[in-house]
Amino acid sequence: MPRSRDSGAPITSPAAAEVFTMVLTRGPVSRVDVCRLTGLSSAAVTKAARPLIEAGYLRELAPTERTAPGAGRPASPLAIAPEREYFVGIKITGDDLIGVVTDLGSRIVAAKHHAVPGFDVRTDASASPMEPADVVAAIAALVTELLDEHPGFRKRAHRLGVAISGDVDRVTGIVRYSPFLGWRDVPLAVLLDEATGLTTTLENDVKALAVAEQWFGAGVGASSFALVTIGTGIGSAFVVNGGLVSGAFGVSGEIGHVPIGVEGPRCHCGASGCLEALASTQALLTEARRATGVDDLTIDRAVTLARSGDEVLRKVFAAAGRAIGLGLAVVANLLGPESLVVSGEGLDAYDLFEESIREAFSAQAYGSAARCGLVIRPLPFEEWARGAAAVAVQSLVTYSS
Ligand SMILES: [Zn+2]
Known part of the structure; x- marks a missing residue:
């Protein structure tokens, strides 16, 4: 309900x-x-x-x-009147919480990061689950800190948007599946309503970014566009005929779990050959360690070595780039969007991917579908939280009889 x-x-x-x-x-x-x-x-x-x-x-x-x-x-x-109401947006990442306050026009007026105890060890989905009560308490503390920044915030902020990766049911406010928190069916919105006193709307993080893009960014007025994010996870969200595609059961745009390889590595979702199992930051690091035989190689070190000409590592990045390019072609071929925006923290190493992404995309995009082009855009972490706040703005406007 x-x-x-x-x-x-x-x-x-x-x-x-x-x-x-x-x-x-x-x-x-x-x-x-x-x-x-x-x-x-x-x-x-x-x-x-x-x-x-x-x-x-x-x-x-x-x-x-x-x-x-x-x-x-x-x-x-x-x-x-932008200052008539303020909105709080929180992005839950694998490491910390990022929070912003925006005005009605989605302009960030305050921002804060909080490390959450326990988050820092959650680098993969096999770690033990986070306690929902701990995460709720951490979010409530961050919301309080943000609202204390300005007297007007507490008086005129009534809504909280929360963006989280995974299978999120926006209508009921339930996190159906969050791999990195180890959650299934957690009624996070109700818990946050009680803990913060704000009306909470949950959304999948990539869909939240797409809402910000559609309402306040380059997507205003576009009848169709697709957003793909690359990094810890690989996700996408689509706007078709002016509306965000939600999926009848809350799931859509899971490009990270589209099989790119028939015989591919096992994915944390249980399937094999998923794009995310080939080209997420963790997948890249696992492959880089395997290829070099250096077990404690870090992603930053791998990037540095590849940039300085390490051929083995350059091939690892190029292979991941090919997988991403094929994934982007899947999006273009199925949807035929006006534009295809590629973003995410994985783009920090974009120079190592770009050629193979573009080559694979051009080779696989069918005919005129390639005309959407690829718009590559960096993504500061506050933008994820701004997306969450944009969902809160949207919840204000959504009319239901
Ligand atoms: Zn998968």
């Missing part, structure tokens, strides 16, 4: 949700353009906008304010 939500902005109809989303993602925007883009009548837009203006979420700019250079002088365009 969906969890009940507290009342936030006065969004009481689908039209209000549509108008608010339009102004939030495209604003400042004239009423004429809101009508054109939503298909609503002028009267419907006025009716939907009025309570949002009265509650301080939207404001009308003076008619003389310009929306953009060369955009002319629109008549009283609508804009959001």
